Amino acid sequence: MGSNIDHGVTEEAAYPGLDALPHAIEGEMTLAVRVIGWLITGMLLAAVVAGLWQGITGHQGLRTDVVNGLAVSEVGFAIVLILLGSIVEGFGYGLSLGTRWPYTRNIVVLMVRGDPEAAHRMVATLVGLVALALVILSPSVSTISGLSLIVVTALFGMGTLYVLAGRAPAVVHGTHGLLAYGVFLIYLTGLVYPGLNFWAYLGATGALHALLLAVFLGGMTTGQRGFGTAIGPFVKPQKAAQWTIAAHISAALLLVATLGWMMPAYPIAFYLAVAQVAVGFLLFHAVNLKPKDPGVMVAFHQSMVLLMCLAIVLQWR
Structure with missing residues (x-):
């Protein structure tokens, strides 16, 4: 049996024209969520x-060791942040705090409660604070770009709440997801290739272009269908949500084709992309069966994307 968390957020007046969608919709605290x-x-x-560990064992000078340690943790925090976003979506917590942003007065208590x-x-917030520390300790194009991306991502994160409530366009949701992966990639590449200009690397890595296009359209798909709304089965798209997921599927196939064309440069990423197409179809059915909380498939879908990012940047073979 699941239970609802008392969020201390009143169900305020419904948004006009949104079929009485309340200001805050609580998710169910199930064993899976715990x-x-x-x-x-x-x-x-x-x-x-x-x-x-990285900071203690580095032996490259105090400042350098601290910077390297923070960079390692930042990559991990960025991964966790993306996975948390998928859990929020998968288990119906997208509007659990309403559209109040960034915090409610009891947000720490709610976090502890799960x-x-x-x-x-x-x-x-933690990702932002670490990014700020990195800029202070090691100002560079990459660290400043990382902090800037985090700020913009946070602003679009506020926008996603209004997308879910039906008050902002789906492109806001897609852009938020794209920026979140940009944050992850900028710190990952900075860790793997110290001193490398991230923007030059991104511009030269075609595999990431195809992957990020699929990420953007995946976020658009979530935003276009709205909170708790099924996409519906279709052969020929009939509504905006179906056209958007058709574009997302096309981007996924383009990613497979791109990685296949580049073989043997990114073999693991290619196999993951092929498997991801199947995972995507399972997620599509999960969304139609349980539109409000499609479950763990959302997190699994995002985990596959994270693995593809790692496989491309680290050139897993």
Whole structure:
């Protein structure tokens, strides 16, 4: 049996013209959400420990060791942040705090109780603070760009709440997802290839272009269908949500074709992309069966994208 969390957020007047969509819609605290929450907590702790280990064992000078340790933790935090976003979507917590942003007065209590949206916002704050520390300790194009991306991502994150409530266009949701992966990639590449200009690397890496296009259209798909609304089965698209997912599927196939064309440069990424197409169809059916909370498939879908990013940047073979 699941239980609802008392969010301290009143169900205010419904938005006009939105079929009485309340200001805040609480998600259900199920065993699956709790277990995933424990796993996410473990990942956060692992990111902290990895950063501490990198800093302690670096022996490159205090400032450099601190910067390297923070960079390692930041990559882990960025991964957790993306996964938390998928859990928020998958288990119906997208509007659990309403459209109040960035915080409610009891957000820390809600996070401790297991609300994924509260945790998502607090981890986003942590990512921002670490990024600020990196800019102060090691100002560079990459660290300044990373902090700038985080600020813009946060602003679009506020916009996603209005997308889910039907008051902003789906492109806001797609852009938010794209920026979130940009944050992850900029710190990952900075860690793997120190001193490399991220924007030059991104411009030269065609595999990432195809992947990020699919990410953007995936976010658009979520935004276009809205909160708790099924896309519906179709052969020929009849409505905007169906046209958007058709574009997303096309982008996924383009990614497979791109990685296949580049073989043997990114073999693991290619196999992951092929598998992701099947995962995507399973998620499509899950969304239609349970539009409000399609479940763990959303997190699994995002995990595959994260693995593809790692496979491309690290050139897994």
